[in-house]
Amino acid sequence: xxxxxxxxxxxxxxxxxxxxxxxxxxxxxxxxxxxxxxxxxxxxxxxxxxxxxxxxxxxxxxxxxxxxxxxxxxxxxxxxxxxxxxxxxxxxxxxxxxxxxxxxxxxxxxxxxxxxxxxxxxxxxxxxxxxxxxxxxxxxxxxxxxxxxxxxxxxxxxxxxxxxxxxxxxxxxxxxxxxxxxxxxxxxxxxxxxxxxxxxxxxxxxxxxxxxxxxxxxxxxxxxxxxxxxxxxxxxxxxxxxxxxxxxxxxxxxxxxxxxxxxxxxxxxxxxxxxxxxxxxxxxxxxxxxxxxxxxxxxxxxxxxxxxxxxxxxxxxxxxxxxxxxxxxxxxxxxxxxxxxxxxxxxxxxxxxxxxxxxxxxxxxxxxxxxxxxxxxxxxxxxxxxxxxxxxxxxxxxxxxxxxxxxxxxxxxxxxxxxxxxxxxxxxxxxxxxxxxxxxxxxxxxxxxxxxxxxxxxxxxxxxxxxxxxxxxxxxxxxxxxxxxxxxxxxxxxxxxxxxxxxxxxxxxxxxxxxxxxxxxxxxxxxxxxxxxxxxxxxxxxxxxxxxxxxxxxxxxxxxxxxxxxxxxxx
Amino acid sequence: xxxxxxxxxxxxxxxxxxxxxxxxxxxxxxxxxxxxxxxxxxxxxxxxxxxxxxxxxxxxxxxxxxxxxxxxxxxxxxxxxxxxxxxxxxxxxxxxxxxxxxxxxxxxxxxxxxxxxxxxxxxxxxxxxxxxxxxxxxxxxxxxxxxxxxxxxxxxxxxxxxxxxxxxxxxxxxxxxxxxxxxxxxxxxxxxxxxxxxxxxxxxxxxxxxxxxxxxxxxxxxxxxxxxxxxxxxxxxxxxxxxxxxxxxxxxxxxxxxxxxxxxxxxxxxxxxxxxxxxxxxxxxxxxxxxxxxxxxxxxxxxxx
Numbered sequence: 001x002x003x004x005x006x007x008x009x010x011x012x013x014x015x016x017x018x019x020x021x022x023x024x025x026x027x028x029x030x031x032x033x034x035x036x037x038x039x040x041x042x043x044x045x046x047x048x049x050x051x052x053x054x055x056x057x058x059x060x061x062x063x064x065x066x067x068x069x070x071x072x073x074x075x076x077x078x079x080x081x082x083x084x085x086x087x088x089x090x091x092x093x094x095x096x097x098x099x100x101x102x103x104x105x106x107x108x109x110x111x112x113x114x115x116x117x118x119x120x121x122x123x124x125x126x127x128x129x130x131x132x133x134x135x136x137x138x139x140x141x142x143x144x145x146x147x148x149x150x151x152x153x154x155x156x157x158x159x160x161x162x163x164x165x166x167x168x169x170x171x172x173x174x175x176x177x178x179x180x181x182x183x184x185x186x187x188x189x190x191x192x193x194x195x196x197x198x199x200x201x202x203x204x205x206x207x208x209x210x211x212x213x214x215x216x217x218x219x220x221x222x223x224x225x226x227x228x229x230x231x232x233x234x235x236x237x238x239x240x241x242x243x244x245x246x247x248x249x250x251x252x253x254x255x256x257x258x259x260x261x262x263x264x265x266x267x268x269x270x271x272x273x274x275x276x277x278x279x280x281x282x283x284x285x286x287x288x289x290x291x292x293x294x295x296x297x298x299x300x301x302x303x304x305x306x307x308x309x310x311x312x313x314x315x316x317x318x319x320x321x322x323x324x325x326x327x328x329x330x331x332x333x334x335x336x337x338x339x340x341x342x343x344x345x346x347x348x349x350x351x352x353x354x355x356x357x358x359x360x361x362x363x364x365x366x367x368x369x370x371x372x373x374x375x376x377x378x379x380x381x382x383x384x385x386x387x388x389x390x391x392x393x394x395x396x397x398x399x400x401x402x403x404x405x406x407x408x409x410x411x412x413x414x415x416x417x418x419x420x421x422x423x424x425x426x427x428x429x430x431x432x433x434x435x436x437x438x439x440x441x442x443x444x445x446x447x448x449x450x451x452x453x454x455x456x457x458x459x460x461x462x463x464x465x466x467x468x469x470x471x472x473x474x475x476x477x478x479x480x481x482x483x484x485x486x487x488x489x490x491x492x493x494x495x496x497x498x499x500x501x502x503x504x505x506x507x508x509x510x511x512x513x514x515x516x517x518x519x520x521x522x523x524x525x526x527x528x529x530x531x532x533x534x535x536x537x538x539x540x541x542x543x544x545x546x547x548x549x550x551x552x553x554x555x556x557x558x559x560x561x562x563x564x565x566x567x568x569x570x571x
Numbered sequence: 572x573x574x575x576x577x578x579x580x581x582x583x584x585x586x587x588x589x590x591x592x593x594x595x596x597x598x599x600x601x602x603x604x605x606x607x608x609x610x611x612x613x614x615x616x617x618x619x620x621x622x623x624x625x626x627x628x629x630x631x632x633x634x635x636x637x638x639x640x641x642x643x644x645x646x647x648x649x650x651x652x653x654x655x656x657x658x659x660x661x662x663x664x665x666x667x668x669x670x671x672x673x674x675x676x677x678x679x680x681x682x683x684x685x686x687x688x689x690x691x692x693x694x695x696x697x698x699x700x701x702x703x704x705x706x707x708x709x710x711x712x713x714x715x716x717x718x719x720x721x722x723x724x725x726x727x728x729x730x731x732x733x734x735x736x737x738x739x740x741x742x743x744x745x746x747x748x749x750x751x752x753x754x755x756x757x758x759x760x761x762x763x764x765x766x767x768x769x770x771x772x773x774x775x776x777x778x779x780x781x782x783x784x785x786x787x788x789x790x791x792x793x794x795x796x797x798x799x800x801x802x803x804x805x806x807x808x809x810x811x812x813x814x815x816x817x818x819x820x821x822x823x824x825x826x827x828x829x830x831x832x833x834x835x836x837x838x839x840x841x842x843x844x845x846x847x848x849x850x851x852x853x854x855x856x857x858x859x860x861x862x863x864x865x866x867x868x869x870x871x872x873x874x875x876x
Contacts, residue, residue: 071825146822152799153782159710159824244800256783256798290643295656296665321785322796323803326693330685337677345669349656351632352665354639358651361644369636376632380625383676389684389692390617393792396785396820460618461601462789464820467828475604475789475816482601551651559651 006534014123016115017534018100021122023427025096026420028129029089033413034497036084039077041494046074048480048487050469071468075144076164078466080136082147083168085409086274087175088129093416094277095179095217096125099186099210101427105525105532106204108195108541108564113188121181128174135167143168146466148263151242151256155234169232176225183217186210195524195564197543201298202563204523204547208301209280212308213273220269220312227262257322264315272311274408275375278415279304279346282368284547285418286350288521289365290357291559293548296349303342303349310339320391329388336386343379347372358551358559362519363437367418370445371411374452378406381456399459405452414445417500424507425514429530432511436503443496447489454486520560522549527562604789607815607836609808610691611792617683624676692793695806696772704765704773707868708797709780710824713817713832716869717759717846724758724872758869759849765817766835767809768842774806776873785821788834794820802873809836 015021038058045054046069053067054060060067069077100118104111112118135142140162145154152158154165190211194203203211230241240254287294294300316324316332324332350372359365381403384390394400417440424432458479463470470476470483517526524541541564549561554568561567606612643649656662688694705716705724718724767773777786779797787794788807795805817832837845 071828075822075825075827144825150783150821153823158782253800255800257801290651291645292651292653293655295654296661297655298657299662299665321794322798323801326688329688333681333684337673337681340677341669341673344672345665347632348665348668351635351639352656352661354636354643356652356654357639357643358645358649359640359643361640369640372636373633376629380629383621383625383680384618387617387621387680387684389614389687390621390680392692392794393614393618395794396787457601460603462604462818464787464818466822468825469828472828473816473818473831478601548655551653553653 022101025092029092032088039081044487048484109193125178131171183214186214205283206280224266268315285368287548295352303346306342364422374410397459402455430511440499447493450489607811608791613687614792706777708784711826711830787820
């Protein structure tokens with residue numbers, strides 16, 4: 001398939017090529033990752049040095065009058081940090097960038113099924129980002145009701161000044177629309193455009209992860225969009241879906257609890273929306289760098305499907321302390337704990353992939369193994385929050401913050417970095433420096449654990465969330481030292497990312513030209529040479545093998561065989 | 572100017588490097604706040620059981636990882652074994668191990684948790700012994716209401732009290748100088764400080780004035796949300812006297828971090844003495860305002876929540 005010559009604008013800006021759109025999402029995701037990460041540094045500074053001005057190297061004097069953060073600023077920072085990291089950093093990086101770049105290439109398709117919808121998805125997403133960033137310039141500042149934005153705090157009743165909450169609601173609704181367009185596109189492409197011979201159980205697990213993520217997105221993003229539109233009506237038109245004007249209990253008008261249900265019906269699957277692509281990528285990478293097939297491929301895929309199904313009926317575990325009926329509490333607890341069965345099975349399959357392999361510790365592999373570590377810890381610590389009694393104590397403490405940073409932030413960040421290191425040669429046709437990659441890995445992995453693990457320790461000691469100055473409380477005073485330690489580690493973690501930035505930009509400009517298949521991987525994207533033309537494959541490939549045919553006994557001259565190569569006939 | 576600021580934060584940090592002064596390892600030896608409640612140990616023991624078992628499992632995973640990383644690292648002459656892990660044996664082993672994890676952790680903590688909920692946290696005490704308190708958080712204070720001498724909340728009826736006419740028409744709410752009372756009934760209403768007797772069950776019912784708050788007692792291991800439009804309930808019992816902190820655990824606005832209260836646990840005698848000292852006859856304040864909602868709060872005690 002050939003395309004006629006294109007102008008700069010239609011080639012790089014309003015492009016319908018999934019690879020260009022993928023890169024656009026990548027740039028935007030990386031921008032917001034650093035933007036949101038920087039806000040985390042400010043939050044950490046405030047938690048450990050509540051009586052010191054924010055220093056110059058954290059732009060203290062530029063951002064706050066006299067470098068002094070106020071509690072309004074603090075609430076805005078925690079709100080925007082969470083919102084940005086979830087919706088504008090992780091979502092575009094894993095789903096937007098790699099979903100776009102990898103799906104058509106790995107399934108042997110020339111492009112997405114709806115290329116224009118794809119372009120429209122990115123530009124809607126871009127617009128949502130503009131609205132979000134614009135809210136920083138509002139007179140009253142950004143939204144400040146937490147990333148969950150529970151009403152009535154997020155409505156005029158709550159007393160947050162200005163239009164921040166309105167912009168927040170609008171931008172997330174727009175983001176949801178963009179995500180919906182992407183999800184429909186991904187699902188249709190995966191169902192309709194697979195190359196001949198690519199059965200569902202011959203798809204790489206990355207595709208499985210992205211496929212299931214898109215299904216969850218298509219089902220649950222409309223739920224939050226509906227909820228946020230109702231919230232928006234409460235905000236600007238004076239309706240009372242989620243507000244009650246009664247000053248004493250018992251008079252029912254709107255119901256704030258309804259919002260929490262709507263939010264978490266979306267919010268819990270959202271956790272899996274973010275992590276499923278990582279599970280897929282990690283399963284594939286472990287196989288590539290262990291030089292052996294993914295252990296229990298089919299079982300892993302089925303486990304992921306089971307978790308997707310279960311994830312939609314466990315949202316109540318976010319609400320154990322809302323005065324939930326005992327029957328519901330028990331039911332949600334049981335359903336939540338059921339998730340540990342499929343999770344442990346596919347986790348063991350990951351270990352099984354390493355078992356008797358030929359492990360090559362390239363940067364993507366280091367990050368993939370690190371995901372095993374952080375996801376293992378994050379998954380196991382979820383048990384405390386799934387259990388009603390221990391959650392009564394740990395709910396809304398730093399324990400929860402540490403736990404979801406392990407599962408969502410650490411797993412997804414490390415998994416996303418693994419994906420970047422892995423597909424960089426295909427995206428840009430250049431190799432990244434492996435030594436700097438390994439340095440970046442160790443400089444990230446160690447402080448990252450010291451940050452998030454100690455957050456859990458602090459939560460266990462009773463440190464509740466979202467407080468501007470922990471020193472207000474006597475029982476939190478012993479935690480001052482630990483808070484300070486965590487902040488120092490967080491700043492090291494943040495600084496370490498500049499190794500990555502340097503490596504990324506330097507390699508793109510001056511890196512060695514990458515080989516067609518630098519990792520000796522078997523999936524289809526490694527059969528075409530970068531830069532891949534619009535239309536991808538010169539001829540539609542035929543798929544003969546599964547995605548992980550490494551060290552196959554019939555292949556004698558090398559330890560891999562591409563999906564599009566027939567196995568040699570014996571004889 | 573810039574240089575001075577820089578020096579300030581540097582000297583500030585060096586002065587405040589507590590974790591370093593104490594020895595870097597000291598900071599990890601942190602216990603949760605002292606448990607002074609009858610049932611807090613139940614939550615601690617669920618947490619400790621989970622701690623122990625997940626440490627064992629995570630330890631096994633880490634040991635396996637380290638072993639695999641050394642044993643199967645790439646080197647000349649080393650080859651991977653072509654094994655898809657699809658055989659019935661492999662699938663059976665992974666599924667069995669998944670079930671082992673489920674039964675050894677999940678089922679156990681679920682059983683413990685159900686038992687504790689049934690025996691303690693959701694088993695509300697009844698009888699004359701019970702201390703009943705209504706709690707109304709607002710931005711950024713805690714209000715407490717005790718039933719007073721008649722042992723019931725409010726005057727005749729709260730539904731009357733909530734309508735404005737009562738406040739203007741009923742003479743008994745107006746003192747000799749024509750000012751309204753702080754509170755027409757014998758209820759004791761307090762701000763930010765809550766007193767309870769030791770070794771007696773305390774039931775609180777809670778509903779907020781404005782936004783969602785959460786009543787958190789770190790020393791009792793319990794918390795309950797206060798959501799507008801609904802009354803929630805929780806109970807706890809102190810086994811030691813002392814003064815403890817009440818924290819708001821749900822983000823409720825810019826001064827959320829300062830929304831703390833004081834919980835005073837006293838001996839039976841001290842508590843009764845304190846209670847009597849609060850029961851003041853006659854008008855309390857001359858700044859009563861019938862239009863201000865905060866004067867109207869309270870509800871008739873709900874026997875079944």
